[in-house]
Amino acid sequence: MGAAGSEAATGLVGRVDLSRLVNPSSVAIIGASDRPGSLGSRTVANLLDHSDFTGTAYLISRSKKTIHDLPCYQSVLDLPESPDVALLVVPAAQTLSVLRECALKGTRFAIVFTSGFGEMGEEGKRAEAEMAQIGRESGMRIYGPNSPGLCNLNRRLGLMFSPSFHLDQFAGPIGLATQGGGIGRCFLQAMERGVGVGLWASTGNEVDLTVADFIRHYADDDAITVIASTMEGVKDGPAFVDAALYAAERGKPVIALKVGRSDYGARAVASHTGSLSGAAEVNSAVFRQAGVVEVDDMDELIDTAALFARKRPTGRERIAVYGFSGGGCALGADAVGNAGLELAEFSDKTLARVREVLPDYAAVANPVDATSDILTRTEIGYESLRAVADDPDVGLVLYPFPCDYEELTEAIGASIAQVQRETETPILPVWMSDRLGPGYDELVKGGLVPVRSVRNGTAALRRWVERGRWTHQEGWRPLGVASSGGERIVHTEPTAKELLGRHGVPVPASGVATTADEAVAVAERVGYPVVLKVVSAQITHKSDVGGVAVGLADAGQVRAAYHRIREAVPAARPDAEVGGVLVEAMASAGLDVLVGVSRDPVFGQVVTFGLGGVLVELFGDVSRRLLPLTPDQARALVDEPRCAALLHGVRGGEPGDVDALVDLLVNVSRFVEANAAVVDELELNPVRVLPAGQGVVALDAVLVTAGSVEATQ
Numbered sequence: 001m002g003a004a005g006s007e008a009a010t011g012l013v014g015r016v017d018l019s020r021l022v023n024p025s026s027v028a029i030i031g032a033s034d035r036p037g038s039l040g041s042r043t044v045a046n047l048l049d050h051s052d053f054t055g056t057a058y059l060i061s062r063s064k065k066t067i068h069d070l071p072c073y074q075s076v077l078d079l080p081e082s083p084d085v086a087l088l089v090v091p092a093a094q095t096l097s098v099l100r101e102c103a104l105k106g107t108r109f110a111i112v113f114t115s116g117f118g119e120m121g122e123e124g125k126r127a128e129a130e131m132a133q134i135g136r137e138s139g140m141r142i143y144g145p146n147s148p149g150l151c152n153l154n155r156r157l158g159l160m161f162s163p164s165f166h167l168d169q170f171a172g173p174i175g176l177a178t179q180g181g182g183i184g185r186c187f188l189q190a191m192e193r194g195v196g197v198g199l200w201a202s203t204g205n206e207v208d209l210t211v212a213d214f215i216r217h218y219a220d221d222d223a224i225t226v227i228a229s230t231m232e233g234v235k236d237g238p239a240f241v242d243a244a245l246y247a248a249e250r251g252k253p254v255i256a257l258k259v260g261r262s263d264y265g266a267r268a269v270a271s272h273t274g275s276l277s278g279a280a281e282v283n284s285a286v287f288r289q290a291g292v293v294e295v296d297d298m299d300e301l302i303d304t305a306a307l308f309a310r311k312r313p314t315g316r317e318r319i320a321v322y323g324f325s326g327g328g329c330a331l332g333a334d335a336v337g338n339a340g341l342e343l344a345e346f347s348d349k350t351l352a353r354v355r356e357v358l359p360d361y362a363a364v365a366n367p368v369d370a371t372s373d374i375l376t377r378t379e380i381g382y383e384s385l386r387a388v389a390d391d392p393d394v395g396l397v398l399y400p401f402p403c404d405y406e407e408l409t410e411a412i413g414a415s416i417a418q419v420q421r422e423t424e425t426p427i428l429p430v431w432m433s434d435r436l437g438p439g440y441d442e443l444v445k446g447g448l449v450p451v452r453s454v455r456n457g458t459a460a461l462r463r464w465v466e467r468g469r470w471t472h473q474e475g476w477r478p479l480g481v482a483s484s485g486g487e488r489i490v491h492t493e494p495t496a497k498e499l500l501g502r503h504g505v506p507v508p509a510s511g512v513a514t515t516a517d518e519a520v521a522v523a524e525r526v527g528y529p530v531v532l533k534v535v536s537a538q539i540t541h542k543s544d545v546g547g548v549a550v551g552l553a554d555a556g557q558v559r560a561a562y563h564r565i566r567e568a569v570p571a572a573r574p575d576a577e578v579g580g581v582l583v584e585a586m587a588s589a590g591l592d593v594l595v596g597v598s599r600d601p602v603f604g605q606v607v608t609f610g611l612g613g614v615l616v617e618l619f620g621d622v623s624r625r626l627l628p629l630t631p632d633q634a635r636a637l638v639d640e641p642r643c644a645a646l647l648h649g650v651r652g653g654e655p656g657d658v659d660a661l662v663d664l665l666v667n668v669s670r671f672v673e674a675n676a677a678v679v680d681e682l683e684l685n686p687v688r689v690l691p692a693g694q695g696v697v698a699l700d701a702v703l704v705t706a707g708s709v710e711a712t713q
Helices: 039-048 092-105 122-138 181-193 211-220 237-249 263-272 280-289 298-310 326-338 348-357 378-389 407-422 438-445 454-469 493-502 516-526 555-572 615-619 631-639 658-674
Strands: 026-030 056-060 070-073 085-088 109-112 141-143 149-152 157-160 174-178 197-202 226-231 254-258 293-295 319-323 396-401 427-431 488-491 510-513 530-534 548-552 581-585 591-600 604-611 622-626 679-689 696-698 702-706
Touching: 026 039, 039 056, 039 157, 085 092, 092 109, 092 122, 122 141, 174 181, 174 211, 174 298, 181 197, 181 226, 181 298, 181 438, 197 211, 211 226, 211 237, 226 298, 237 254, 237 280, 254 280, 254 298, 280 293, 280 604, 280 622, 293 298, 293 454, 298 454, 319 326, 319 378, 326 396, 326 454, 348 378, 378 396, 378 407, 396 454, 407 427, 407 438, 427 438, 427 454, 488 493, 493 510, 493 658, 493 702, 510 516, 516 530, 516 555, 516 581, 530 555, 548 555, 555 581, 591 658, 604 631, 604 658, 622 631, 631 658, 658 679, 658 696
Parallel strands: 026 056, 026 085, 056 070, 085 109, 109 141, 174 197, 174 226, 226 254, 254 293, 319 396, 396 427
Antiparallel strands: 149 157, 149 197, 488 702, 510 581, 530 548, 530 581, 591 604, 591 679, 604 622, 679 696, 679 702
């Protein structure tokens, strides 16, 4: 399909090898210090005291002879070799000159901690543009600015100034890529409940290297199995989608939290990193299409990524709820249902075993209330939980803990951890109490990563199961073509329909008339009844200016309508150039839908589908996809909105021709793909969907391009 194509923010094309960045053999700290509490001192301590760094460290300070018993150099230019990584702990005013020295020295990667650039306004953006130019001209890759650095916890390496690096070191299978530093540190500190992060990159303002670069790196890192990300903006939409799809092809799910989705959040993002936040609805649609699991908050990001790290879903998982509190079990069962998940149905063997070991008054059908007896008789809790976890219909066990009973819940936690070691079915504990007792610690030590509320647990469960159902379209990539920037052309409706018709989009039989006699001749050729519409590139909403007449059944009605339109339109819009009147065959009755294409500034061309006419604005019930569309994607686009039920027939209603609608969507996609650099806006509203087997027809068309359009396929 389309090429994955726009260049990176700096213009450097293709994938970058980050291995010497995340595991360097030599590191230069520019701005090294021994002043307690300073950023330069913390950076030195993190690398030399709190890391297992076995390479060569070079300390650069203009005021010190030695730091940490190592000699200091005046400049990076004085070093005996070109360092793999330079850490810039210098004021903003010195950053560009230091970067130039790094480039002259042949430094491979420069990490710029300093803030005060693009997030501060136009002057800062100009400085970032100069940074990017330094990188382009030298081949040095730039990380940041406005970044706390990165840490490779699987190798116990900290290239950062954080005062918490020595505390937050819990290695694991999750690759974390964030733009913000504090929010990434929040994820790291989920280590307190057993969430392990192998490598964390916090890319800041992304003058060069972006989150997408690290997603690709994690996809190739055998020690990383799950990728988590928080983003304030996406600098290169097609590159991000390509990276997410590459990760999916490597079997590694991407879990993402996109902030800046509200107007308030978007303004906060602009002041923080200067990123373009993008339309929230488009972001979400793109994420779904690329298999990215979108979450709504940090706790959900952590819970969901941790669940994926434990086991990959198939999408067919059904849930068992098990616990020692009847209320907790009922709450869990409700949450499962409200999340759109299904409770498992136990086999006769499972039911028999659970009945055998639990007391008579226990509830043994799903949900299982094992009663408080298991608090003092952990062996029956172990046996019954093991039977539930081993049931063939159970994909995961949700285990609510409403309260802490100290040594009693400690024994239960140890028993659950024992069951988890003996079964492949994930057990998800929900620790609901604010008191984190020894039972909680047993769950953490057992690798069960307890969540803190039933709602959070089922939210993660829903994301987990839904991602298991996602199917990757092999080889698909977004168009990723920037606008040509040519002269803006608003095509008339007849021109737009002619172009689309040549690309297989069904349009009514029609003709343009400049006299009443010509209008009658066209009407008799296409067949009555007909519709008349004014032809003008300046008029989009034709009915608002008296430019439309429908249901015309004979020559007299056509003549009268023609004259009414030619009189009404100039009176309402004297500025508009009128190129005649379009005469079209009137379509049979059916369901009207909208098909629209717009150019998103971040991701490229996006198609929108929903109910036609004014209903789309009233209900906002639409679905979106990046172009190009495969037939399967087009069908999923049609089936996604709630209004899809109308197309398939409601309460005995006649179904519409969905197959023909899917064909139209694919042909619209092909038209845009053939003219990707110039198509900025396309709207078919309405598209009349006729009864099954009778086809579809685009009744109206608006086309705006940045240059001329290819006339044929």
